Amino acid sequence: MADDNTPTDCSLLVVVVDTNPNQRYIIEDPKVLTNCLDAVIAFSNSHLMQKAKNQLAVIGCHFHKSEYLYPSPGKPLDVRQIDGQYELFTLVEKTIKMRLVNLIKSQPQEDKPGESLLAGALAMALCYISRVRRQLSPGLTMSSRILIVTGSSDTAAQYINYMNVFFTAQKQQVLIDVCSLDKHLSLLQQGCDITGGLYLKVPSLEGLLQYLLWVFLPEASERSKLVLPGGGRVDYRAACFCHREPLSIGYVCSLCLSVAVVTRSHEESTRDHGYCFVAETSSTVFKIGGPLATKPKKKKMKI
Amino acid sequence: MADDEVDPKEYRWETGYEKTWEAIKEDEAGLVEGLVAEFAQKAARKAAAPRRGPVRLGMMRHLLLAIDCSEAMNCQDIKPTRFLCTLKLLERFIEEFFDQNPLSQLGLVLLKNKRAEKLTDMCGNVRKHIKAVQGLTNMNLTGEPSLQNALEYAGRVLKPLPGHASRELLVLFASLTTCDPGDINTNIQALKTDGIRCSVIGLAAEVRICKKLCQDTGGEYGVILDDVHYRSLLLECTAPPPRARALDAGLIKMGFPHCAPLSAQPDNNADPPITQCMCHLEEGEGVGTEGHLCPQCRTKYCSLPAQCRTCGLTLASAPHLARSYHHLFPVDPYEEVPNEGQAQYCFGCLRLFNDLDKEPPFLCHQPPDPFPHQMCNVIHECPFPFISKHQQMFLRSDFWPGGVVFLHFIRLHRCGRCREHYCWQCAGLVSSTLHVCPGCAARPHLYQRLPDTS
Numbered sequence: 001m002a003d004d005n006t007p008t009d010c011s012l013l014v015v016v017v018d019t020n021p022n023q024r025y026i027i028e029d030p031k032v033l034t035n036c037l038d039a040v041i042a043f044s045n046s047h048l049m050q051k052a053k054n055q056l057a058v059i060g061c062h063f064h065k066s067e068y069l070y071p072s073p074g075k076p077l078d079v080r081q082i083d084g085q086y087e088l089f090t091l092v093e094k095t096i097k098m099r100l101v102n103l104i105k106s107q108p109q110e111d112k113p114g115e116s117l118l119a120g121a122l123a124m125a126l127c128y129i130s131r132v133r134r135q136l137s138p139g140l141t142m143s144s145r146i147l148i149v150t151g152s153s154d155t156a157a158q159y160i161n162y163m164n165v166f167f168t169a170q171k172q173q174v175l176i177d178v179c180s181l182d183k184h185l186s187l188l189q190q191g192c193d194i195t196g197g198l199y200l201k202v203p204s205l206e207g208l209l210q211y212l213l214w215v216f217l218p219e220a221s222e223r224s225k226l227v228l229p230g231g232g233r234v235d236y237r238a239a240c241f242c243h244r245e246p247l248s249i250g251y252v253c254s255l256c257l258s259v260a261v262v263t264r265s266h267e268e269s270t271r272d273h274g275y276c277f278v279a280e281t282s283s284t285v286f287k288i289g290g291p292l293a294t295k296p297k298k299k300k301m302k303i
Numbered sequence: 304m305a306d307d308e309v310d311p312k313e314y315r316w317e318t319g320y321e322k323t324w325e326a327i328k329e330d331e332a333g334l335v336e337g338l339v340a341e342f343a344q345k346a347a348r349k350a351a352a353p354r355r356g357p358v359r360l361g362m363m364r365h366l367l368l369a370i371d372c373s374e375a376m377n378c379q380d381i382k383p384t385r386f387l388c389t390l391k392l393l394e395r396f397i398e399e400f401f402d403q404n405p406l407s408q409l410g411l412v413l414l415k416n417k418r419a420e421k422l423t424d425m426c427g428n429v430r431k432h433i434k435a436v437q438g439l440t441n442m443n444l445t446g447e448p449s450l451q452n453a454l455e456y457a458g459r460v461l462k463p464l465p466g467h468a469s470r471e472l473l474v475l476f477a478s479l480t481t482c483d484p485g486d487i488n489t490n491i492q493a494l495k496t497d498g499i500r501c502s503v504i505g506l507a508a509e510v511r512i513c514k515k516l517c518q519d520t521g522g523e524y525g526v527i528l529d530d531v532h533y534r535s536l537l538l539e540c541t542a543p544p545p546r547a548r549a550l551d552a553g554l555i556k557m558g559f560p561h562c563a564p565l566s567a568q569p570d571n572n573a574d575p576p577i578t579q580c581m582c583h584l585e586e587g588e589g590v591g592t593e594g595h596l597c598p599q600c601r602t603k604y605c606s607l608p609a610q611c612r613t614c615g616l617t618l619a620s621a622p623h624l625a626r627s628y629h630h631l632f633p634v635d636p637y638e639e640v641p642n643e644g645q646a647q648y649c650f651g652c653l654r655l656f657n658d659l660d661k662e663p664p665f666l667c668h669q670p671p672d673p674f675p676h677q678m679c680n681v682i683h684e685c686p687f688p689f690i691s692k693h694q695q696m697f698l699r700s701d702f703w704p705g706g707v708v709f710l711h712f713i714r715l716h717r718c719g720r721c722r723e724h725y726c727w728q729c730a731g732l733v734s735s736t737l738h739v740c741p742g743c744a745a746r747p748h749l750y751q752r753l754p755d756t757s
Contacts, residue, residue, distance in 0.1 A: 063747060073648040131651075161750060164738045165739060236561075236622065249557070252555045
């Protein structure tokens, strides 16, 4: 977490780029994706430039699967120096572009693009970070962080996956930064708050690289010295499982911890169906229980 | 104190002479790296606990922790003394307990001089418990403990709890004797009927009455071998247990403080009023603008979860609930498969599979002619592409007399749902902390782990 302010010897940055064609800005103008990608590549190279030992990984998150864009598994590409550019930068750019083309080509044509599954890409990133940590030569200290660049919206369908990822990141002291290109992402904002990262919704896409460089490039140890956006209040209210609306006072099932607004309809539905409709979401737990006819107690039910 | 009776099932003098150093073997380069990796894999496999079937877990736990403070705790068989070691481990235990079960409550009792004395009330405040435990360091340990008094106290405290709560008692028992005023069996029966799950961790040797108590009430009984074992036994108790009896599932009213008092005010630029938080009322600290307001009575708390002191509402935030979800939606364990060239690298971390991922090597005497006479080091350049699983079994039997060749196969971990391959380290990470399969979570048809409605 950000509370240790001692600088580390090197830092690992994992960038998760959302390449889902479903994002609003890509639908409006597909060329903007190239601009965004260029910004991300320039940002990644600046990260590598800061310290010689800094490390980088880029994960592309498409709607059908997530894949590492950099580094490529197996042998790295053969690159030669062009215009005096540092070879590593050329390698990063070429690898990312080549593998992204492969990723986009591999998308199933018949399926309609769904939502971006960022939680899976984050889980991959955490695996990668723990591997790099294991392979670190003794005596070196490394800070790690994940940056998510996305223009999709977050949905409650991935809630459990997101939360597991956030808690793991918190345990492993990995910062999660989120750069939202389009909408306000309340779930990911919670993740930033849990792990101590930064959340920024970019006001205009044209200046993406500047936002990235100014806000997300400094390491955790330097951030306390800067005035950075964020620090807004995070909405931690639980969403009820029935209407997916945030609640101030709700009722929690003592077995499956699902949250419900207790209304007339709930009372009726439990009476009709013979089970807590809250329990639908966790039927794994209730499988052997058989019918739970008498389950919900009708105490304190009034609204 | 019979220190040598730590494991009552098998006496030390009955086992053969253990040559522990013989387990360490150098490879042909004189390194033990491969062996270390092998040991780590073994430990990781052990840690992936056997899966429980679909059981109902008691998620809102009410755990009463009874600590033996008798003379037996002075014993120095675990360093520095049993008591100090216990206190140190308890600090970790309490943190881990509330990390795993944020909505639970804990209470501490001391078994001291034939009495059961309350140390802390049942509450969910981590700091309070840890402070109380830290304050015990210089306590005078005398007399005998009384198990019966502890059970009686537990019955008194846990019985009036609401029906949805899971009631548990955990006793850390160092003494081999107990000094009871009456018949302890009646207490055990009473606990059993009340559905209180009793577990005991013995610090000396197995005691029959403790075992009976655990058996009757459905708890776990463990006797420690050393401090490391003690730690693992204690931390095992942090995972929510199956419920001891059919609890009625209730809906619990809970408040989710929206930490923005700003929204109530028309002028958003004005600073919120400086208020005193309720959790630090006695210390006189906690004055400030930040805090969580109880949605019912607007009292302020600086940390969650908490129980509102004014209106008694349980206050929590959504992540607190989510922290327990992985007990309810566990990942399916990965299956282990030998590598026959299906995958070059781990899906999760991109690590190339190498010869450290091997299965324990096995011997085959004098291979027949088609086998090249060289070590099979890196499996993706395996000189034996024709070895099938069947042949592997065949090779294990000592079929050919004569020379010796070591063979091993890289072991991969494969997710049964998304069919991706993982290295053992990633598999360990997924099962122990992450609780999300990276492959499944990135597939549109697999990411939701809710089972089919059929």
